[in-house]
Amino acid sequence: MSIQTLITKICPYVEFPAGDCFCTRDGSQNIIKAVKYCSNNYEECPIFNERSSGLEKIVTEN
Numbered sequence: 161m162s163i164q165t166l167i168t169k170i171c172p173y174v175e176f177p178a179g180d181c182f183c184t185r186d187g188s189q190n191i192i193k194a195v196k197y198c199s200n201n202y203e204e205c206p207i208f209n210e211r212s213s214g215l216e217k218i219v220t221e222n
């Protein structure tokens with residue numbers, strides 16, 4: 161099975177990650193979290209949820 165088959169979706173923030181995104185930080189624990197969250201499970205990522213809730217706030221305030 162190829163990796164393309166295993167990854168069905170990718171976090172929209174991977175292209176423009178925040179400084180605290182796991183995919184931008186060094187260390188094995190961050191690599192493990194990047195593998196866990198940054199593709200198929202990004203909707204469970206605490207950073208994704210924090211950023212998304214911030215965007216919702218901006219959108220609803222305009």
Ligand code: SF4
Nearest residue numbers: 171181182198205208
């Ligand atoms: S899944 Fe989380 S850590 Fe990964 S790019 Fe998205 S917001 Fe950042």
